[in-house]
Amino acid sequence: MSEDEDQVLLVSLFLGINSKCANTRLVQSELRELARTAGARVADSLSITVRKPDPGTLIGKGQIQRILSICRSKKCRAVIFDHDLLPRQQTNLEKRLGRKVIDRTTLILDIFAQQARTSEGKLQVERAQIDYLLPRLSQLWVQFSRLAGGIGTRGPGETQIESDRRELRKRMSILDKRLERVRSRRSITRSSRRKKGYPIVSLVGYTNAGKTSLMRSLTGHGPPASDSLFATLDPLTRQLDMPNSQPLLLTDTVGFIQRLPTRLIASFRATLEEIADSDVILHVVDGASPSCSLQIDTVIELLEDIGVSHLPTITVYNKSDLPNFLAPPKRLGALVVSTKSGYGLKELKLELQSVVDSTGVNMRLRIPFDKARLLALIYQSGSVKSLRHCTTDSIVEASVPTELASRLGIYIDNS
Ligand SMILES: Nc1nc2c(ncn2[C@@H]2O[C@H](COP(=O)(O)OP(=O)(O)OP(=O)(O)O)[C@@H](O)[C@H]2O)c(=O)[nH]1
Ligand SMILES: [Mg+2]
Numbered sequence: 001m002s003e004d005e006d007q008v009l010l011v012s013l014f015l016g017i018n019s020k021c022a023n024t025r026l027v028q029s030e031l032r033e034l035a036r037t038a039g040a041r042v043a044d045s046l047s048i049t050v051r052k053p054d055p056g057t058l059i060g061k062g063q064i065q066r067i068l069s070i071c072r073s074k075k076c077r078a079v080i081f082d083h084d085l086l087p088r089q090q091t092n093l094e095k096r097l098g099r100k101v102i103d104r105t106t107l108i109l110d111i112f113a114q115q116a117r118t119s120e121g122k123l124q125v126e127r128a129q130i131d132y133l134l135p136r137l138s139q140l141w142v143q144f145s146r147l148a149g150g151i152g153t154r155g156p157g158e159t160q161i162e163s164d165r166r167e168l169r170k171r172m173s174i175l176d177k178r179l180e181r182v183r184s185r186r187s188i189t190r191s192s193r194r195k196k197g198y199p200i201v202s203l204v205g206y207t208n209a210g211k212t213s214l215m216r217s218l219t220g221h222g223p224p225a226s227d228s229l230f231a232t233l234d235p236l237t238r239q240l241d242m243p244n245s246q247p248l249l250l251t252d253t254v255g256f257i258q259r260l261p262t263r264l265i266a267s268f269r270a271t272l273e274e275i276a277d278s279d280v281i282l283h284v285v286d287g288a289s290p291s292c293s294l295q296i297d298t299v300i301e302l303l304e305d306i307g308v309s310h311l312p313t314i315t316v317y318n319k320s321d322l323p324n325f326l327a328p329p330k331r332l333g334a335l336v337v338s339t340k341s342g343y344g345l346k347e348l349k350l351e352l353q354s355v356v357d358s359t360g361v362n363m364r365l366r367i368p369f370d371k372a373r374l375l376a377l378i379y380q381s382g383s384v385k386s387l388r389h390c391t392t393d394s395i396v397e398a399s400v401p402t403e404l405a406s407r408l409g410i411y412i413d414n415s
Helices: 024-037 061-074 087-097 104-115 119-147 158-195 211-219 262-267 269-276 292-305 345-359 369-381 402-411
Strands: 007-015 041-050 078-081 100-102 200-205 236-241 247-252 280-286 313-318 361-368 383-389 393-400
Touching: 007 024, 007 061, 024 041, 024 104, 041 061, 061 087, 078 087, 087 100, 087 119, 100 104, 104 119, 104 262, 119 158, 119 262, 158 269, 158 402, 200 211, 200 269, 200 292, 211 236, 211 247, 211 280, 211 313, 211 345, 262 269, 280 292, 280 345, 313 345, 361 369, 361 402, 369 393, 369 402, 393 402
Parallel strands: 007 041, 007 078, 078 100, 200 247, 200 280, 280 313
Antiparallel strands: 236 247, 361 393, 383 393
């Protein structure tokens, strides 16, 4: 965000039925945190209940007036809405308020753009930004013509908008191609990791829960933790030796947030695929957050959305050193840790070992017919999910014990 826009007013919107169950304070504090991470200075915040959304502006005339008067008295240069706005709603609100209006997706995209470090991260963010921009193009042109001194109230001709649209679509298809290349490189890295036969454990959780801190505490590697949302965008994998010296691979991933823009989910598909490829999920929860249970629900929902809710999961309540930490209910069987003090980390490693041992490593193997005794071994000690015979070999999908997995690595099927 530029300097001119840094003094902002935050507006949390509660629509219809949602307004009854949403926790105003929690929603506001998360929005404040998002704005802070984006580099904005929050002058004030306000929550609004919308019973009957106005198609043109989403909120009513009286509410617009209220926002305007706060903006004037607090000298706000921009208004951030904790909701997605249609292009025309955004334009109309900007016109009425005489200020820049930022919606939830724009805000999160802005943070992602700031935090993207690797070329893959940058490609993913740019793709999501163009995807967001495309339907807004004609509205943007109308605004631009107005700002440029009323050159014409109709905005540029449809030809101009169409040609811009074409340019953006062209850029999008270049980005898609590049992302595809990154994706295939990533899948080669993944299968070469798989070849080692080590179990893969993915760290998932709400943003700021302490995933990166846990990765660092357990493995001694990884970037330093950061007190900002979405500090991690790109997955990072490190080796961790379990108490019985059996190595596993631990992958740190992008954090989740409630109402994650679907555009981002689509663009970050490759990153999320890393989670789908794991044997065990380690769900890190910020046990000291007042919105702890809401955050857990959000993560569980997203795990369901990306189709990994069947994977064995260990839930870890982090930040037990903080005074407002609330221990999880016993029935959840969750572990308690603190990456700050080191509390519970030994127990966590033991639990990881036991879950990984009982789960085994998921593998898709191509076993030559002359190695049929390996197939027998897999049947004996693993759990076979599918088996298909080809002309010279058998393709088997199975979960196999860790010690056998490392022997079978060379038979991984990449097709
Ligand atoms: N007090 C306390 N703070 C912690 C603990 N673990 C992590 N933190 C803090 O929580 C913040 C977030 O930590 P990260 O490890 O970056 O969290 P993350 O889940 O990787 O966050 P994203 O990558 O942004 O999704 C940082 O300020 C950490 O110092 C803990 O056990 N105790
Ligand atoms: Mg992180």
